[in-house]
Amino acid sequence: MQVPLLDLKEQYRSMKDEILQEISGLCDSQMFILGQKVETFESEIAEYCATDYACGVSSGSDALIIALMNEGIGHGDEVITTPFTFFATVGAIVRVGATPVFVDIEPDTFNIDPKLIEAEITPKTKAIMPVHLYGQCADMGAINVIAEKHGLIVVEDACQAIGAEYKGNRAGSISDYGCFSFFPSKNLGAFGDGGIVTTNSAGKCEKLKIFRNHGMFPKYYHKYIGGNFRLDALQAAVLSIKLRKLDSWSEARQHNAAEYRELFAKSAINGQVTLPVVADYTTRHIYNQFCILVADGKRDELRQGLNDAGIGCDIYYPVPLHLQECFSDMGLKVGDFPVSEKVADEILAIPIFPESTSEQREYVVKMIEKILCS
Numbered sequence: 366m367q368v369p370l371l372d373l374k375e376q377y378r379s380m381k382d383e384i385l386q387e388i389s390g391l392c393d394s395q396m397f398i399l400g401q402k403v404e405t406f407e408s409e410i411a412e413y414c415a416t417d418y419a420c421g422v423s424s425g426s427d428a429l430i431i432a433l434m435n436e437g438i439g440h441g442d443e444v445i446t447t448p449f450t451f452f453a454t455v456g457a458i459v460r461v462g463a464t465p466v467f468v469d470i471e472p473d474t475f476n477i478d479p480k481l482i483e484a485e486i487t488p489k490t491k492a493i494m495p496v497h498l499y500g501q502c503a504d505m506g507a508i509n510v511i512a513e514k515h516g517l518i519v520v521e522d523a524c525q526a527i528g529a530e531y532k533g534n535r536a537g538s539i540s541d542y543g544c545f546s547f548f549p550s551k552n553l554g555a556f557g558d559g560g561i562v563t564t565n566s567a568g569k570c571e572k573l574k575i576f577r578n579h580g581m582f583p584k585y586y587h588k589y590i591g592g593n594f595r596l597d598a599l600q601a602a603v604l605s606i607k608l609r610k611l612d613s614w615s616e617a618r619q620h621n622a623a624e625y626r627e628l629f630a631k632s633a634i635n636g637q638v639t640l641p642v643v644a645d646y647t648t649r650h651i652y653n654q655f656c657i658l659v660a661d662g663k664r665d666e667l668r669q670g671l672n673d674a675g676i677g678c679d680i681y682y683p684v685p686l687h688l689q690e691c692f693s694d695m696g697l698k699v700g701d702f703p704v705s706e707k708v709a710d711e712i713l714a715i716p717i718f719p720e721s722t723s724e725q726r727e728y729v730v731k732m733i734e735k736i737l738c739s
């Protein structure tokens with residue numbers, strides 16, 4: 366049996382005619398940049414994320430950059446974030462000229478540990494950038510209390526968490542800015558790159574829309590130094606169609622996660638594998654990934670064994686950001702963020718995509734049992 370980590374072909378087949386018709390209409394119109402399709406999608410996403418406004422942008426990475434630019438965050442400023450995330454979170458901070466300040470993660474949720482944030486706040490701190498890793502929100506209540514006390518902006522990196530909820534509040538609606546990615550492997554994926562920034566502030570959204578178009582307003586008068594961070598009309602049109610199915614896909618992921626939990630409980634794997642923990646404040650986990658922890662240094666052996674058995678699995682992420690070569694001038698070393706380092710050594714994502722079958726999950730757990738228990 367083959368079990369890919371992710372297979373989007375079935376999803377595409379289920380909506381191919383509708384999507385191709387939409388693309389064909391756009392090609393006939395030859396109107397590719399911003400326009401009605403983007404505006405429509407922006408209001409749909411704002412509604413989905415329970416925010417008042419949204420600004421479509423070119424990628425999740427650019428969503429993070431433009432949110433920081435919108436606040437004038439740059440040289441001499443510090444932004445607090447987690448070292449256990451995809452590179453783009455920290456890349457955005459550095460790209461605007463600011464300095465990332467890392468805070469270690471919670472061992473169970475893998476999200477930034479709010480208890481450790483205050484000790485890192487200095488007069489230079491301007492923002493906190495929590496990441497909702499794998500589809501579960503960070504502890505936003507605790508983070509917002511700290512931000513309010515110190516007058517800091519909060520930018521949610523919600524790239525993996527569209528539709529996730531913290532105490533009934535949607536990701537992207539729990540801070541100043543929510544940044545989303547429509548990279549094809551996210552729960553809502555485009556046919557290429559795309560992203561969006563959500564906010565409840567009319568003023569912030571207006572400014573974002575100027576920034577994404579070279580800081581230009583009105584035409585050929587440049588108010589700010591922005592960039593080309595525009596969302597394509599083609600991507601917006603595809604995403605509008607796919608958005609209608611997003612809840613059913615996220616529910617299928619939740620169903621698949623529940624099935625894994627039953628299968629692991631019935632297996633002999635006991636203790637060697639830790640399943641994803643759902644925090645008590647999490648009212649909706651959207652399982653962009655289902656990541657297990659593999660104890661006793663057996664993660665790499667398990668990964669190889671699963672690959673040999675035709676099962677896709679991957680490590681998100683093998684090297685915490687403070688240990689990346691490109692940040693070596695920050696002078697950080699092994700041992701500085703022990704929880705992130707331990708999780709990076711033990712984490713493994715196994716297939717959870719909506720269209721995967723119960724038979725495939727049974728096979729995955731059976732093979733894990735075989736590799737770890739024999």
Ligand SMILES: *Cc1c(COP(=O)(O)O)cnc(C)c1O
Binds near residue numbers: 546547548558
């Ligand atoms: C995917 C992702 C991004 C970047 O999104 P792109 O659209 O690929 O630029 C940023 N942060 C996190 C946590 C992500 O998972």
